[in-house]
Amino acid sequence: MTLKLENVSAGYRRLEILHDINLSVAPGEIVSIIGANGAGKTTTLRTLAGLINPSKGKIFFHDADITRYRADQVVRSGLVHVAQDRALFGNLQVIENLHMGAFTRPTKTIQSSLEQVFELFPILKDRRTQIAGTMSGGQQQMLAIGRALMAQPKCLTLDEPSIGLAPNLVAQVLEAVSRIRETGVTVLIVEQNASQALAISDRAYVMESGSIVLEGTGQELSDSPEVRKAYLGM
Ligand SMILES: Nc1ncnc2c1ncn2[C@@H]1O[C@H](COP(=O)(O)OP(=O)(O)O)[C@@H](O)[C@H]1O
Ligand SMILES: [Mg+2]
Numbered sequence: 001m002t003l004k005l006e007n008v009s010a011g012y013r014r015l016e017i018l019h020d021i022n023l024s025v026a027p028g029e030i031v032s033i034i035g036a037n038g039a040g041k042t043t044t045l046r047t048l049a050g051l052i053n054p055s056k057g058k059i060f061f062h063d064a065d066i067t068r069y070r071a072d073q074v075v076r077s078g079l080v081h082v083a084q085d086r087a088l089f090g091n092l093q094v095i096e097n098l099h100m101g102a103f104t105r106p107t108k109t110i111q112s113s114l115e116q117v118f119e120l121f122p123i124l125k126d127r128r129t130q131i132a133g134t135m136s137g138g139q140q141q142m143l144a145i146g147r148a149l150m151a152q153p154k155c156l157t158l159d160e161p162s163i164g165l166a167p168n169l170v171a172q173v174l175e176a177v178s179r180i181r182e183t184g185v186t187v188l189i190v191e192q193n194a195s196q197a198l199a200i201s202d203r204a205y206v207m208e209s210g211s212i213v214l215e216g217t218g219q220e221l222s223d224s225p226e227v228r229k230a231y232l233g234m
Pocket of ligand 1: 012015017035036037038039040041042043044
């Protein structure tokens with residue numbers, strides 16, 4: 001397994017939000033976590049990113065126990081998080097944001113990643129000197145993903161990359177996620193656009209009130225009457 005959470009509980013101060021989470025992602029998979037607002041999806045990804053310390057359980061990444069890693073150590077290990085708020089440097093240029101993503105790497109080695117990002121998102125090449133904060137929501141999301149790729153991740157975690165985007169951009173961003181996987185990067189994605197997330201996912205987990213309540217292949221969950229009713233609005 002590339003990534004594995006074993007019996008992980010976590011939360012904020014004394015408030016436990018995640019209860020005994022077991023979740024795994026195999027090399028090269030796209031795995032999604034779906035669930036209602038407040039279910040604990042963001043808390044799960046923040047725990048993986050080293051931003052929240054689990055109160056219980058273990059996290060393994062490529063056989064290393066990363067449970068107690070700090071956020072920067074997690075990034076260096078190859079697990080890179082794209083936060084829901086994108087956390088761009090809004091007053092810096094596109095290209096400067098991309099260089100920031102490569103902070104863990106020697107400058108000489110980053111050119112090939114930059115070319116890869118520009119191939120994936122040509123708009124970022126055209127707009128390389130634009131101030132990030134002046135770009136559209138969709139372009140900013142592409143930049144946030146591009147910046148994460150600059151860290152040369154083995155596994156990317158994405159928190160609602162399509163949030164707030166127009167439908168055609170939702171499709172574009174999710175299609176980019178599929179192409180990123182084709183380059184060998186493993187993906188764990190959280191989405192409220194459940195049907196579109198399931199369509200690109202090999203497997204998925206359904207989270208409710210801080211627990212995993214269902215798991216299966218993307219197809220199984222798309223076909224599940226419970227999932228269709230609760231999350232696909234059918
Ligand atoms: N900083 C925080 N302090 C305390 N509680 C929080 C904090 N952030 C989120 N929560 C709570 O944790 C629960 C799960 O939130 P979250 O992980 O953001 O859910 P989701 O991403 O699935 O919408 C919610 O009840 C939320 O109110
Ligand atoms: Mg969230």
